[in-house]
Structures are given as C-alpha cells and as structure tokens.
Amino acid sequence: xxxxxxxxxxxxxxxxxxxxxxxxxxxxxxxxxxxxxxxxxxxxxxxxxxxxxxxxxxxxxxxxxxxxxxxxxxxxxxxxxxxxxxxxxxxxxxxxxxxxxxxxxxxxxxxxxxxxxxxxxxxxxxxxxxxxxxxxxxxxxxxxxxxxxxxxxxxxxxxxxxxxxxxxxxxxxxxxxxxxxxxxxxxxxxxxxxxxxxxxxxxxxxxxxxxxxxxxxxxxxxxxxxxxxxxxxxxxxxxxxxxxxxxxxxxxxxxxxxxxxxxxxxxxxxxxxxxxxxxxxxxxxxxxxxxxxxxxxxxxxxxxxxxxxxxxxxxxxxxxxxxxxxxxxxxxxx
Amino acid sequence: xxxxxxxxxxxxxxxxxxxxxxxxxxxxxxxxxxxxxxxxxxxxxxxxxxxxxxxxxxxxxxxxxxxxxxxxxxxxxxxxxxxxxxxxxxxxxxxxxxxxxxxxxxxxxxxxxxxxxxxxxxxxxxxxxxxxxxxxxxxxxxxxxxxxxxxxxxxxxxxxxxxxxxxxxxxxxxxxxxxxxxxxxxxxxxxxxxxxxxxxxxxxxxxxxxxxxxxxxxxxxxxxxxxxxxxxxxxxxxxxxxxxxxxxxxxxxxxxxxxxxxxxxxxxxxxxxxxxxxxxxxxxxxxxxxxxxxxxxxxxxxxxxxxxxxxxxxxxxxxxxxxxxxxxxxxxxxxxxxxxxxxxxxxxxxxxxxxxxxxxxxxxxxxxxxxxxxxxxxxxxxxxxxxxxxxxxxxxxxxxxxxxxxxxxxxxxxxxxxxxxxxxxxxxxxxxxxxxxxxxxxxxxxxxxxxxxxxxxxxxxxxxxxxxxxxxxxxxxxxxxxxxxxxxxxxxxxxxxxxxxxxxxxxx
Numbered sequence: 057x058x059x060x061x062x063x064x065x066x067x068x069x070x071x072x073x074x075x076x077x078x079x080x081x082x083x084x085x086x087x088x089x090x091x092x093x094x095x096x097x098x099x100x101x102x103x104x105x106x107x108x109x110x111x112x113x114x115x116x117x118x119x120x121x122x123x124x125x126x127x128x129x130x131x132x133x134x135x136x137x138x139x140x141x142x143x144x145x146x147x148x149x150x151x152x153x154x155x156x157x158x159x160x161x162x163x164x165x166x167x168x169x170x171x172x173x174x175x176x177x178x179x180x181x182x183x184x185x186x187x188x189x190x191x192x193x194x195x196x197x198x199x200x201x202x203x204x205x206x207x208x209x210x211x212x213x214x215x216x217x218x219x220x221x222x223x224x225x226x227x228x229x230x231x232x233x234x235x236x237x238x239x240x241x242x243x244x245x246x247x248x249x250x251x252x253x254x255x256x257x258x259x260x261x262x263x264x265x266x267x268x269x270x271x272x273x274x275x276x277x278x279x280x281x282x283x284x285x286x287x288x289x290x291x292x293x294x295x296x297x298x299x300x301x302x303x304x305x306x307x308x309x310x311x312x313x314x315x316x317x318x319x320x321x322x323x324x325x326x327x328x329x330x331x332x333x334x335x336x337x338x339x340x341x342x343x344x345x346x347x348x349x350x351x352x353x354x355x356x357x358x359x360x361x362x363x364x365x366x367x368x369x370x371x372x373x374x375x376x377x378x379x380x381x382x383x384x385x386x387x388x389x390x
Numbered sequence: 391x392x393x394x395x396x397x398x399x400x401x402x403x404x405x406x407x408x409x410x411x412x413x414x415x416x417x418x419x420x421x422x423x424x425x426x427x428x429x430x431x432x433x434x435x436x437x438x439x440x441x442x443x444x445x446x447x448x449x450x451x452x453x454x455x456x457x458x459x460x461x462x463x464x465x466x467x468x469x470x471x472x473x474x475x476x477x478x479x480x481x482x483x484x485x486x487x488x489x490x491x492x493x494x495x496x497x498x499x500x501x502x503x504x505x506x507x508x509x510x511x512x513x514x515x516x517x518x519x520x521x522x523x524x525x526x527x528x529x530x531x532x533x534x535x536x537x538x539x540x541x542x543x544x545x546x547x548x549x550x551x552x553x554x555x556x557x558x559x560x561x562x563x564x565x566x567x568x569x570x571x572x573x574x575x576x577x578x579x580x581x582x583x584x585x586x587x588x589x590x591x592x593x594x595x596x597x598x599x600x601x602x603x604x605x606x607x608x609x610x611x612x613x614x615x616x617x618x619x620x621x622x623x624x625x626x627x628x629x630x631x632x633x634x635x636x637x638x639x640x641x642x643x644x645x646x647x648x649x650x651x652x653x654x655x656x657x658x659x660x661x662x663x664x665x666x667x668x669x670x671x672x673x674x675x676x677x678x679x680x681x682x683x684x685x686x687x688x689x690x691x692x693x694x695x696x697x698x699x700x701x702x703x704x705x706x707x708x709x710x711x712x713x714x715x716x717x718x719x720x721x722x723x724x725x726x727x728x729x730x731x732x733x734x735x736x737x738x739x740x741x742x743x744x745x746x747x748x749x750x751x752x753x754x755x756x757x758x759x760x761x762x763x764x765x766x767x768x769x770x771x772x773x774x775x776x777x778x779x780x781x782x783x784x785x786x787x788x789x790x791x792x793x794x795x796x797x798x799x800x801x802x803x804x805x806x807x808x809x810x811x812x813x814x815x816x817x818x819x820x821x822x823x824x825x826x827x828x829x830x831x832x833x834x835x836x837x838x839x840x841x842x843x844x845x846x847x848x849x850x851x852x853x854x855x856x857x858x859x860x861x862x863x864x865x866x867x868x869x870x871x872x873x874x875x876x877x878x879x880x881x882x883x884x885x886x887x888x889x890x891x892x893x894x895x896x897x898x
Contacts, residue, residue: 258762259755265744266752272738276700276730277753277806278720336743 076386077330081345081379084328088352096359106238108355109348113240114139114299116347118318119325120251121177121295123343124288126326127255129268129335130191132180132292135322137202139315142172143300144206147215147310150222158221170297176202177293181286199319207312217308230305240302244344247298251291252340261338264288269336324372325350328379350375399427401460402590403448403479403559408457410443417443420457421616423609425559430581430591432601432622435611436634436853441594444611445561448592449481450474478558482548482565490537495519497536498551522554526580542573549580553589560584561592566600578604596685598627598890610634627892628883635853635882642830643858644837649677654711656845657697657728657814662706664696665689666869670706674814674845679836681860682849683885689869690849691733694816698730699723710814729753729812731803733819733849739803742792746784747773749791749802754809776805781831797828804835815839816847821855833859853882865889 092099099105118135125132146169155161176198183194209215217223234242255261263284266274274281304310327333328349329342353375354368363371403425410418418440425431435441446452448459450468458465461477468474472481488497495512498519504511519532528546536544545565552560562581566574581591581604593605601608601622608625610617610633617633658673667689674680682690696703702718709715710726723730732738740749747769751758758768776782780801784794791799800821807815820836821829836859840846850856856863863880865873865888873888887893 257764257766259759259764260762262748262752262755262764265748266741269741269743270737273741273752275720276732276738278724279752280721336741 077383078339078342080382080386081329081339081342081349085345085349085352088349088356092352092356092359095356099356099359104355106241108351109244110238110240112347112351113244113302114315115318115321115325115350116244116344117247117295117299117302118292119322119329119343119347120247120340121292122322122326123251123329123331123338123340124255124264124291125191126323126331126333127268127335127338128264128285128288129271130184130285130288131195131323131333132177132289133192133195133319134176134180134199134202135292135296136315136318136320137199137206138173138176138293138296139300139303139318140206140310140312141202141209142169142176142297143304143310143314144209144215145169145172146300146304147217147308148209151215151218153219158219158225162222162225166301169300170294173293173295173297173300174290175293176296177290178286180293181289184289185282185286203312206310206314210311212312214309214311217304223305223308226305228305230302243298243302247295248340248344254291255338255340260284260287265336265338267335268338321347321350321372324376324379327376327383330383332383333380346379399429401425402427402462404460405444405448405454406458406460408444408447408454408459410440410447410452411455416455416614418447418454418614421611421614423448423616424619425590425592426607427558427590428585428588429606430585430593430604432605432608433592433594433611434596434601434608434630434634439611439634440614441611442563443614445481445563445592445594448559449479449561451481475555475557478556479561480552480555480557480559481561481563482545482552483563488536488544488547490535492536493532494523494530494534494536494539494547494550495532497547498522498532498554502555518554519550522550525553526550527583528580540573542576545573545577546580549577549584553584557589559590559592561594563594564596565593566595566597574600596890598630598892601630602627627890628887631883631886631890631892635886642833642854644834646679646859646861647677647837647841648861649675649840653677656711657847658709659693659697660707660709662693662696662703662708664701664703664705665692667693667696668869670871672864672871672874674847676845677840677843678862679840679846679848679860681856681863681880682847682866683851683853683856683863684866684889686851688866688889690866691818692869693866694730694818694847694849697723698728698816700730724753724810724812727811727813728816729807729810729814730816731807731818731820733822735799735803735822736792739806740791740799743790745788745790746777746782746794746802750776750806750809753806754811757809772809776802776809780805780808780835797824800824800828800832804832808839812844814845814847816849818849820848820850821852829855853885856880856885857882867891 089100122132122135146165149168150161150165155164180195180198183189183198184191187194229239232239255264263279266277266279267281267284271281325346326343328346330339331337331343350372353371357363357365357368357371401424405421405423407420407422408418409416409420421444423444433441433444443452447454450470450473459468492500495516499515504515516532523530523532526546526549528550530539530543530546536547539547565577585591595601605622607619608622608630609619610630612634653675655673656676660671662670670693672680684690692701695701697708699715699718699720699722707714710728713726715722715726736742750773751769755764759765782798782801782805784798791802794802817836820832836846836848848856848859857880863875863885864871865875865885867889872894875884
C-alpha cells in the first residue's frame with residue numbers, strides 16, 4: 057500500500073514537474089516542421105534542414121552568449137556591430153602578412169579574434185558595472201562605437217581577405233563537415249553543450265541565475281555581483297568571436313553593414329527560447345531552438361508562395377510578441 | 391473613566407469595537423477610540439501593537455472586519471484609497487507622498503487644479519498656496535521645486551496640502567522620525583496653532599518625550615487591544631512605557647545559559663560609524679547570545695550590515711577572532727566565520743522563484759564540487775540534512791521558495807546561513823511574520839547554536855524575544871548604542887526607557 061502511494065506520488069510529481077515554459081519552444085519547433093512539410097515536400101528533406109541549421113549558426117551562437125547576459129539581468133545591444141568590428145579586425149590582421157606561414161597565420165588570427173571578442177565584451181561589462189550605466193544605454197553606446205570603427209576601418213567600403221592561400225585553407229571552417237555534419241552545426245552543438253554545462257552545473261552558472269533573479273539576494277549571499285555580470289558580457293564577446301570565426305570563411309569580406317540587426321535576432325531567439333527578459337532563468341537549449349525557429353520561418357516563407365519573403369522582418373517581429381504573450385499566459389497558469 | 395472627565399470638545403471621529411483580521415490572524419480586538427475636535431491625540435504602542443492598522447481603518451485605507459466608524463455622530467463606511475480626504479480625513483504618511491519634480495503650488499493643487507476657461511489658473515493657485523503657507527507661518531516659497539526643499543519643509547507642504555483641503559482630522563505617522571530638534575519644534579508650533587483653530591490630530595510616535603510635550607490625550611494599544619485612554623497631563627513617560635509593555639513572558643523561550651566570563655571574544659566592534667550609525671562599540675563571546683533592541687529605524691540593521699561587510703563603514707574597526715576585517719567586504723567576513731541573516735527574507739534572503747536546493751546552497755557553493763563544478767548529489771544530500779535539522783516541512787521537495795509558508799521560508803533562510811558553517815551569526819529579526827509555534831522552534835535552534843559554542847547576535851524589534859533569549863541586551867537609539875543591559879536589568883521597562891530616550895548610557 058505505502059509503496060503504491062509512494063510511486064503514485066512520484067509519478068504525479070514528475071508530471072507536474074514539466075515546466076510548460078521550457079517545453080513551449082520545442083513544441084513550436086515541431087509545429088513549424090509539420091507546417092513546413094505541408095507547404096512544400098522539399099522542406100522536410102535532410103539537405104534543406106541541414107541548410108537551415110547551418111544558416112542559423114551565427115545567430116544561434118551569438119544568442120547562446122546573450123542567454124548569459126540576459127539571465128544575469130542585463131542586455132547587450134552591441135553584438136551585431138561587434139561581429140562587424142571583430143570580423144574586420146580579423147581580416148585586417150590576416151591581410152597584414154605579419155606571419156609568413158599560412159597555417160601559423162591562421163592559428164594566430166583565430167587567437168587574435170577570440171581575444172578581440174573577449175575584450176569587446178569586457179568593455180561592455182566594465183562600462184555597465186563599474187560605470188554603473190544601464191546596460192541598454194551602455195551597449196547602445198558601444199553599438200555605435202563598434203559600428204563606427206568598422207566603417208572607419210573599411211573607409212565606407214568592404215574589407216576583403218586578400219591572401220588566396222589563406223582563403224583556401226580557411227574555407228572548410230564553414231563549408232566543411234565533421235562526422236558527416238556541416239562544421240557550423242557541430243560548432244553550435246559544441247558551444248551549446250559547453251554553455252549548458254556552465255549555466256546548469258557550475259558555481260558560476262548558479263551565480264548568474266541568482267544575480268538575474270534578485271541581485272540583492274545575491275549580494276547578501278556574498279556573491280560578487282559585478283564580477284558575475286562582467287563575466288557574462290565577456291562570455292557574450294567570446295560567442296561573438298566564435299560566430300566571426302565561422303562568418304569570415306563564408307564570405308571572406310566585411311563591410312559597414314555586416315551583422316546589422318543581429319542583436320535583435322539574437323534577443324528574439326533568447327526570448328522565444330523561454331529565457332525571461334527580466335533575468336533569472338536561462339534556457340540555453342531553448343535559445344538554440346529559438347534561433348532555428350527564426351531561420352525556419354524564413355525558409356518556409358521562401359519555399360511557400362503565399363507570403364512574400366520581403367515580409368520576413370515583420371514575421372520575425374511578430375514572433376517575439378507572440379512568444380512573450382505565450383510565456384506570460386503560461387506563467388499565469390502555473 | 392478619566393477620559394470622560396476632561397471635556398475639550400465634541401467627538402469628531404470615533405471607532406466603536408473595531409476588530410480586524412488579516413488572512414485569519416486577528417490584529418485588532420474590539421478597539422474603541424475617540425477623537426475630539428481641536429485635540430492632539432497620541433496613539434502609542436509597541437511595534438505590532440496595531441497602531442498603523444487602526445490608523446488605516448480610521449482613514450479608509452483598510453475596512454474593519456467588525457465594528458463601526460462614527461463621523462460627526464453618524465456611522466459611516468469610509469471610502470477606500472484616500473477618497474476619505476473628501477470627508478476631511480487626511481493621512482500624512484511616514485514616507486512623504488510628494489512628486490519631486492513639481493513645484494510647491496502644483497503639489498498643493500495636485501488632482502484638483504483650478505482652471506479658467508479650461509486653462510490652468512496659475513495666478514490664483516499661487517496666491518492661494520501663499521495664503522495657506524502664510525497661515526501656517528511657513529516661509530517655503532510657493533514656486534520652489536519640491537526636490538529643493540528640506541524634509542521639514544516637505545512635511546510642511548504636506549500639512550499645507552491637508553489644510554488646503556479643509557482637513558478636520560489629520561493622522562501623522564511618526565512625523566518627526568526624520569526631523570531635527572528645531573524642525574520638530576517648528577512643526578509642533580504649527581500643529582498647536584491648527585489645533586487651536588479646531589483641527590484634530592492623531593499623532594503616532596515612539597518618542598515619549600514628544601508625546602508628553604505635544605499631545606492632549608494618549609491612547610495606548612498593546613497586542614491589538616485597547617489598554618487605556620487618558621489625558622497626557624495625568625501620565626508620565628514611565629507610566630506610558632509601562633502601559634505599552636506590561637505583559638508577562640510566556641514559556642516560549644529555552645532556558646538561558648550565561649557564557650563564562652573568560653570565554654574567547656569572537657567578535658569585537660570598535661567605534662564603528664556608518665551612515666546613520668555613530669560610534670558603536672560591542673563584543674560577543676563564544677556561546678553568548680547578545681540582543682540588540684531599539685525602535686525601528688534606530689540603526690540596528692545598518693550597524694549589523696556594516697559589521698557583516700554588506701555596507702562600508704566610514705570609521706571604526708571590526709575584529710573577528712583577533713583578525714581585523716576590511717570594510718565593506720562580505721567575502722572577508724564570511725571567510726572569518728561571520729554570517730548575517732537578513733530580516734528581509736523575501737527581497738534579500740531567498741530567490742523566490744528558485745527551488746529549496748538552489749536557495750540552500752547559494753551561499754556555500756564551494757562545498758559542492760571542485761573547480762566550479764556543482765555536484766547535484768552533494769546538493770541533494772545537503773538539502774536532506776537541512777530539512778531534518780531545521781524541520782522544514784514541505785510536501786514537495788521541488789517547490790519554489792516563494793510558495794512556502796513564512797515559517798518554512800525562515801527555516802530555509804536560517805539553514806542557508808548555517809550552511810556556511812559560521813561561528814558568529816547575526817540574526818536580524820529572527821521571527822518576523824511567522825506563527826508562534828515556528829517562533830518557538832527558531833528560539834530553540836538559536837539557543838542550541840549558542841550551546842554549540844557559536845557567538846550569536848539577535849536583532850529584534852520584539853522585546854519579549856530579546857529578553858527571553860539574550861543574556862545581554864544592547865539598546866540603540868538614533869544611531870547610537872545608548873545602553874547595555876545585563877542580567878536582572880533586562881526588562882521591557884528598562885529597554886523602553888533607553889529606547890525612548892528617557893535614560894542614556896549608564897554602561898561604558
């Protein structure tokens with residue numbers, strides 16, 4: 057008898073335990089896949105889906121970083137400009153010809169890019185925490201700065217990777233594949249896996265959630281609030297750098313318009329994925345799901361004939377509003 | 391009854407057998423209260439005696455559970471949310487309700503602006519504002535921004551606002567808490583002037599000397615019950631203090647245990663100043679429970695936060711087991727074995743949207759894995775231990791903290807603080823807002839911790855708690871430690887004398 061009651065209690069608990077907010081984005085993804093299959097039979101093919109996933113890589117990886125920033129209660133509007141700036145720096149570095157050996161040059165460039173991204177993130181973090189400026193305003197400022205520096209570096213034109221040998225060597229970083237999987241997809245999985253581990257299974261991750269849900273509680277618990285927030289911005293910078301590492305081999309060129317509005321897409325992906333914009337609950341896998349959803353919607357619109365693809369921006373804007381409404385209604389129910 | 395003997399005027403507003411319960415907990419028990427025209431009536435009582443609830447009911451912000459309110463001889467139901475202002479009943483809140491970016495005139499006419507042909511008649515409003523301010527004898531410029539005024543002047547604007555609305559009954563909740571002595575004197579002069587013109591005042595204050603100086607009658611509440619109403623002239627500070635506290639200690643508390651005089655001094659605070667707090671000195675020995683009493687706002691929490699490194703100190707030193715701790719460094723204090731348990735469990739203690747485990751281990755994550763990794767198994771076993779040790783009773787172990795009862799939240803908070811294995815524990819308001827059964831449990835936990843050789847500081851606004859638990863009691867008043875009581879001296883009357891400023895530092 058008592059054993060029976062026990063198991064029943066456990067079963068009931070696990071059923072109730074399912075957090076609708078965590079499941080909602082995946083349910084939406086499945087719905088979209090079904091919708092896509094109805095619209096166009098080519099849609100559901102492996103080639104098409106792999107293409108969609110590959111194309112979502114930039115936003116997905118940036119959005120993983122944004123998940124940390126948003127979970128800790130901040131916001132980073134500068135990521136799109138940061139992509140343009142860091143990518144420009146990387147190409148200029150490779151064009152400088154400072155190192156003769158192409159393999160060595162490429163390694164140095166990768167290292168250089170990662171450091172540049174981290175420094176850009178650090179700048180955002182320090183301005184926000186040490187300068188005590190609202191993250192919205194601080195990163196609005198750096199957004200202008202990074203974009204402006206890119207325009208200045210490119211003198212209003214494009215910055216193009218000149219070395220053909222380097223180009224050839226670097227190409228597979230976007231177009232190649234690992235274990236039968238396009239490289240960008242493998243990178244998404246790796247980045248997300250690491251990020252999920254950090255957010256859910258480490259002290260730092262716990263600190264991020266605590267700071268985001270109530271910074272007073274965090275402070276009274278002896279958590280170095282400003283350090284936690286700054287590191288979240290640095291993680292965002294690192295994610296931008298990884299996205300740049302995939303972006304440069306794809307086109308081999310940047311301009312003042314590179315990465316425009318990516319910050320909004322990244323924030324949309326995070327919110328669609330179920331992370332609360334006011335902080336305190338990070339869902340890394342949900343974020344990836346959100347990035348796929350954004351790309352899938354665009355893809356379905358391209359493959360279908362009844363909606364103009366020029367409406368993509370409007371549809372993506374509508375998605376973020378719908379996601380917020382769904383989130384709120386789920387909060388009320390629970 | 392003596393209250394009937396002194397006839398100063400007709401009764402304007404009165405409460406008849408008013409009772410009030412909040413979610414099943416009764417806070418007022420059949421209270422009677424009369425306010426006459428042209429009197430200043432003090433409403434006194436300990437924290438939690440029911441003063442603010444009575445004030446809220448008499449001004450319409452709360453409705454009584456039973457009983458009636460009589461205005462000018464007729465039973466009335468006061469309209470809610472400040473609409474009682476239309477009946478001439480005005481409340482001046484402790485936190486002033488003025489918009490900083492308006493001028494004095496705009497504030498006075500906020501919500502009832504005078505217009506001519508649909509356009510604001512600023513000239514008329516300015517002259518009217520001047521007239522009211524002159525009536526009060528105030529020199530505040532009617533065109534000044536509220537943000538440029540001193541607190542006393544803002545208070546004056548609030549009073550002018552009340553007058554300009556033809557207030558007949560004005561409730562003032564601790565109006566002098568933020569005023570200097572001169573500002574207080576000025577305020578009192580204006581209040582007396584208005585009283586002589588027929589306005590009635592209800593004056594809620596903890597300051598006995600001011601009550602003696604200003605008021606005509608005093609009503610004392612204790613534990614939600616009416617105790618006495620009497621002309622102020624027939625009382626003195628001592629007898630009011632006696633009326634406010636006079637109750638026996640129940641058997642809620644475990645037996646006290648004095649530490650040996652030669653026990654190691656665990657924490658010593660020397661000449662500490664921070665913000666409002668000036669020159670605080672005290673020390674705590676191993677196994678001792680030191681109490682901190684005083685009125686709300688006397689600086690106890692500020693002092694303790696400075697000791698715990700949560701706010702930086704402007705002066706003085708904190709020495710934990712012989713080691714000086716840097717100012718404003720929570721981590722250093724924690725490392726030395728000091729932990730502070732906040733009184734504000736909902737906004738500073740617990741993550742209300744997180745589960746018990748995340749809350750329990752938040753302050754002690756280093757213990758649950760190496761290199762920043764967290765072991766779920768280790769955290770789960772910590773929760774299991776804490777639930778047993780502190781008797782945290784929840785049906786579902788995955789419930790978020792915000793859904794737990796106040797008592798369980800408090801136990802979880804205590805468990806969280808204890809996870810850091812502190813040797814010195816500062817507990818701010820250990821039993822705020824929890825039922826009596828859980829209170830008793832918490833008292834026993836505290837006593838057991840002291841028996842285990844920890845040094846404990848208990849800050850509490852509930853005097854019986856401090857008296858029942860502590861072997862020494864420090865009393866704070868206006869940012870200073872004004873008394874240090876030991877043994878037989880520890881009584882409610884004695885604490886009240888220090889807290890209300892009737893007695894000053896007798897102990898070095």
